Amino acid sequence: MQVYRHMDIGTAKIKPSEMQGVAHHMIDILEPTERFHIMLFQTYARRYIAQIRSRGHLPILAGGTGFYIQSVLYDVDFTKEADGGEYRAGLERLCAERGAGYLHDLLREVDPLSAEAIHPHNQKRVIRALEYHHLTGERISAHNAAQRNRESAYRFCYFALSEERERLYERIDARVDDMMREGLVDEVKKLSQMGCSRDMVSMQGLGYKEILAYLEGEISLERAVFLIKRDTRHFAKRQLTWLRRERDVIWLEKERFGGDKDRLLDYMITLMKERNLL
Secondary structure: OOOEOOOOOOOOOOOHHHOOOOOOOOOOOEOOOOOOOHHHHHHHHHHHHHHHHHOOOOOOOOOOOHHHHHHHHOOOOOOOOOOOHHHHHHHHHHHHHHOHHHHHHHHHHHOHHHHHHOOOOOHHHHHHHHHHHHHHOOOHHHHHHHHHOOOOOOOOOEEEEEOOHHHHHHHHHHHHHHHHHHOHHHHHHHHHHOOOOOOOOHHHOOOHHHHHHHHOOOOOHHHHHHHHHHHHHHHHHHHHHHHHHOOOEEEEEHHHHOOOHHHHHHHHHHHHHHOOOO
């Protein structure tokens, strides 16, 4: 979501003062009214990785969305995923008429593994999985599993930070409270005035759709904050589940380093040197 301009607080977007002179790419490249998807991410990421390497620097791919990272590391092939615009529009209408649970039930019938992995409220991914099955006759869960076994196009270290669960949830709650104090409601209000609505990709982000529901009088602000915290915790749990399935992940358990970031960084640098990345 940090690709979108005007969406700073809800995405915890890095500030220029925090970049320490390091070039950051793919931030503020789109308006929130534009569509962003994994194939576009893959295209941009490959381009920037090539540019960074041409300057003799080490590209760092940072983020939390496992499938997006996987799409770059393992050169995931999306050529079979042609545009099924009419079918997708029909699914979107069906969701509006019968609810997200109905679509999720449809997915469970054709692809139980995907239904297990995708939250019913993640309308974008549910529709994408149904659309893939419609276009190819195959289950997207099988496709994703096959892509995970592809050889990587790069030499890399795939680090994943591990935080004690209770501490992680405390930090998530504190982060949401900070966002509210920083003006998340005003940020979403301005986006709404610009014409942004919940059917847009940008407004599917955690924090945005809940505050929009509050601004439209559907729920109280207290309820919106509760939902943001709850759904962010659920999202973090699913992230960890995804990462545990990845074969190349190197887990960095923060407790092992006593919270010392320098020790943690030294360990990462040692591993990167062993793989001739530095």
